[in-house]
Amino acid sequence: MSSGTYDTVIVGGGHNGLTAAAYLARAGQSVLVLERKDVVGGAAVSEAAFPGVDARLSRYSYLVSLLPEQVVDDLDLDLRLVSRATASYTPVVRGGTPTGLFVEHEEGAATWASFRALTGGDAEYAAWCDFYDEVAQLARVVAPSLLGPLPTAASLRNEVPETIWRDLVERPLGEAIERRFADDTVRGVVATDALIGTFASLHDPSLVQNRCFLYHLIGNGTGEWRVPVGGMGAVTDALARAATDAGARIETGVEVTGIRAEPGATEVHWDGGSAVACRVLANIAPTVLRRLLGAPEGPAPEGAQLKINLLLSRLPRLRSGVDPEQAFAGTLHLGEDYSQLGAAYDAAAAGRLPDPMPGEVYCHSLSDPSILGDVPPGTHTLTYFGLHTPASLFAADPAATKDEAVRRALAALDEHLLDPIESCLARDAAGNPCLEAKVPQDVEADLGMPGGHIFHGDLGWPWLADDVDPADLDTPAARWGVATEIGSVLMCGSGSQRGGAVSGLGGYHAARAVLEG
Numbered sequence: 001m002s003s004g005t006y007d008t009v010i011v012g013g014g015h016n017g018l019t020a021a022a023y024l025a026r027a028g029q030s031v032l033v034l035e036r037k038d039v040v041g042g043a044a045v046s047e048a049a050f051p052g053v054d055a056r057l058s059r060y061s062y063l064v065s066l067l068p069e070q071v072v073d074d075l076d077l078d079l080r081l082v083s084r085a086t087a088s089y090t091p092v093v094r095g096g097t098p099t100g101l102f103v104e105h106e107e108g109a110a111t112w113a114s115f116r117a118l119t120g121g122d123a124e125y126a127a128w129c130d131f132y133d134e135v136a137q138l139a140r141v142v143a144p145s146l147l148g149p150l151p152t153a154a155s156l157r158n159e160v161p162e163t164i165w166r167d168l169v170e171r172p173l174g175e176a177i178e179r180r181f182a183d184d185t186v187r188g189v190v191a192t193d194a195l196i197g198t199f200a201s202l203h204d205p206s207l208v209q210n211r212c213f214l215y216h217l218i219g220n221g222t223g224e225w226r227v228p229v230g231g232m233g234a235v236t237d238a239l240a241r242a243a244t245d246a247g248a249r250i251e252t253g254v255e256v257t258g259i260r261a262e263p264g265a266t267e268v269h270w271d272g273g274s275a276v277a278c279r280v281l282a283n284i285a286p287t288v289l290r291r292l293l294g295a296p297e298g299p300a301p302e303g304a305q306l307k308i309n310l311l312l313s314r315l316p317r318l319r320s321g322v323d324p325e326q327a328f329a330g331t332l333h334l335g336e337d338y339s340q341l342g343a344a345y346d347a348a349a350a351g352r353l354p355d356p357m358p359g360e361v362y363c364h365s366l367s368d369p370s371i372l373g374d375v376p377p378g379t380h381t382l383t384y385f386g387l388h389t390p391a392s393l394f395a396a397d398p399a400a401t402k403d404e405a406v407r408r409a410l411a412a413l414d415e416h417l418l419d420p421i422e423s424c425l426a427r428d429a430a431g432n433p434c435l436e437a438k439v440p441q442d443v444e445a446d447l448g449m450p451g452g453h454i455f456h457g458d459l460g461w462p463w464l465a466d467d468v469d470p471a472d473l474d475t476p477a478a479r480w481g482v483a484t485e486i487g488s489v490l491m492c493g494s495g496s497q498r499g500g501a502v503s504g505l506g507g508y509h510a511a512r513a514v515l516e517g
Contacts (some may be wrong), residue, residue: 005276006030008514009268011256011292012283014042016493018239018250020281020506020514022075025246027515032275034268035246036255036448040240042283043454044502045449046233046371049309049436052429054373055365055381057309058232060438060447061454062362062383065219065226067235067505070147075104077238081226084367086330091320091416092185092337094118098319098416101185103454119183127180132192134164142214142462143221146498146505148478150464169461173210174202187338192360192387193217197454199304199390201345211459215500216257218462225331227367235502259292259489266488279517281492281510282484285456289495293486296446303440303452304348305315306359306386306405310428311434314378328363328382334412335359336387344388352509353393353401356415357408359386379426391452393441398441406437416447455501456494476516480509490514 008024011276013035025031036376039045043060064081072079087103102114107129115125117184141159157165164308167176173194181187191202202209217223228234229409244250258269259280266280282289292375306318315324335344335356365372365381372379386409394401414420440452449456460481464473477483481489492510493499499506 002272004032007277008228008253008279008281009034009275009277010031010281010283010492011259011268012042012493013037013040013250014251014283014493015044015236015239015502015504016499016507016510017281017283018236018243019071019075020283020492020511021243021248021250021505021507022239022246023508023511024514025243025248026075026126029514031243031248032277033250034254034256034270035242035250037254037362040250040252041233041236044232044236046231050311050426050434052427053311053375053426053434055311055321055379056233056309056371056373057381058364058383059195059309059436060307060443061142061232061502062293062364062385063225064228064232064235064502065224065436066501066505068143068147068504068508069220069505071508075239075242079234079238080229082142082229082367083224083226084330086326088189088331089322089327090185090189090333090336091318091322091327092118093195093415098321099463100318100320100322100327101189102322102326103189108257115186115216124181124183124186128186128190130145131180134161135168135223137161138168138221140221142218146462147508150462150481150497152468153461153463153466156463168210168214169207172203172205172207173213177202184337184339188336188341189333189342192336192337195341195387196385197303197305198343198459199302199348202341206458208458214462215459219503224487227364228366229370231364231371232502232516240502245283256292257380258294261293261486261488262444266486271275278488279514280299280489281507281514282489282495283493283507284495285453285493286491286495287447287450289484289489289491293489300450301453301457302391303443303449303454304388304390305410305443305452305454306357306384306389307438308384308406308409308441309436310382310384310387310421312377312382312424313426314424315380316417316424319416319418325366328361328380329366332361332363334416341387348388348390348393351393353405353408355408356412357386357405358388359384359409359412360492361413370482375426384413389439392435394439394441398439402439405439406435419427459500460497462498476513480513482506482510
């Protein structure tokens with residue numbers, strides 16, 4: 001690839017980089033996107049994971065909530081997101097009897113009856129409704145602010161109930177969960193949104209768990225997580241089309257080796273070429289950006305998830321008797337009672353794999369059968385996402401520890417099944433079971449995310465702290481939360497202040513900052 005001069009060069013062709021490219025190219029800028037892999041999309045891809053099997057899985061990221069509808073409309077994205085019929089199902093054993101907690105997508109009589117049957121009364125469901133009503137009020141205030149420059153904490157705090165601001169922003173989330181709820185299972189279902197990709201105690205004084213919880217509940221003011229028709233790759237494909245249709249140039253198989261900021265221009269170098277730009281947008285982890293700038297990288301973040309992708313020949317039956325198509329249609333919680341989450345964190349913090357393994361299961365093909373392709377009737381995808389599995393647990397013996405983690409994850413599922421999950425696995429063309437697992441080290445190797453951290457580091461509050469000096473906000477990049485120490489280089493990915501998850505927000509904010517500058 002030859003050298004050239006552009007208004008903006010974007011390093012990293014993940015969904016945020018493509019979002020920025022589409023906005024900037026539509027505004028008339030010359031834009032070059034450089035991606036080290038042979039395909040764009042980063043974690044937002046759909047791939048045939050098993051040889052000889054047509055089904056295309058969302059191998060890394062798997063649901064969409066934070067992508068603003070305004071971004072979809074602005075870029076005319078050909079993208080359809082569908083709701084899941086079930087919000088969640090949590091199988092448990094009480095007094096030796098298999099049962100569970102069922103929550104509808106639109107909560108109604110069945111949800112109320114399930115709470116009452118599990119907890120023995122109406123108090124827990126009333127507490128649930130009160131809590132999530134307050135969360136919804138916070139979400140409706142915070143979500144619109146994501147489309148503007150960083151708001152102040154005070155401007156948001158004054159618009160929401162004092163209790164929910166205290167519970168989610170000022171005090172460790174575990175305090176609110178223990179005060180508001182009494183049932184161990186109900187507490188755990190609430191708590192899990194604070195721990196997706198985040199290794200922390202629910203009483204961590206840093207409140208990183210609170211920030212994770214917030215991002216999982218504010219998307220588009222509803223917090224609903226939806227399935228993209230065609231898989232996560234459909235999100236990438238729509239954004240890539242929007243960028244190239246607007247005139248952006250996308251080059252794959254190009255690994256950037258250095259970024260050099262000079263007066264009046266910034267150079268981006270790779271093996272065999274370079275480009276000069278007025279602005280460089282870094283859709284890469286902050287630690288990777290520091291290395292490319294020639295600065296000390298500093299400590300890498302530590303990811304903490306176990307992702308298992310499976311293809312089933314049939315859905316397994318559950319011991320509780322609930323319809324599998326109902327139970328697996330939403331988020332199925334395993335080993336995630338509140339006490340189990342606490343014990344799992346303590347075990348992992350002490351260097352041991354949790355047992356039982358806490359995790360969540362999703363069957364996307366129930367919502368979107370188009371991802372299955374040409375497969376036998378009854379085939380379904382299944383995704384498992386495990387919690388409290390930090391990268392350090394796999395460092396000494398990655399292969400053996402991963403095998404054991406997978407075994408424990410499947411055992412946590414089998415506890416609630418009449419049909420062991422291995423008996424339901426489809427087979428690839430060579431006769432091997434259709435199962436693949438990704439630990440943080442795999443995510444780092446596959447996607448270039450340091451430490452395998454899916455958010456590129458701890459999530460930040462999506463607003464300005466009350467003690468921020470206005471003088472520190474003297475550039476558009478600072479006001480939009482995408483500034484680096486170099487004025488011509490902006491963050492545009494998950495490492496920006498309001499990045500994280502498949503939202504497009506890092507790219508949207510970077511593009512807005514460039515256009516204002």
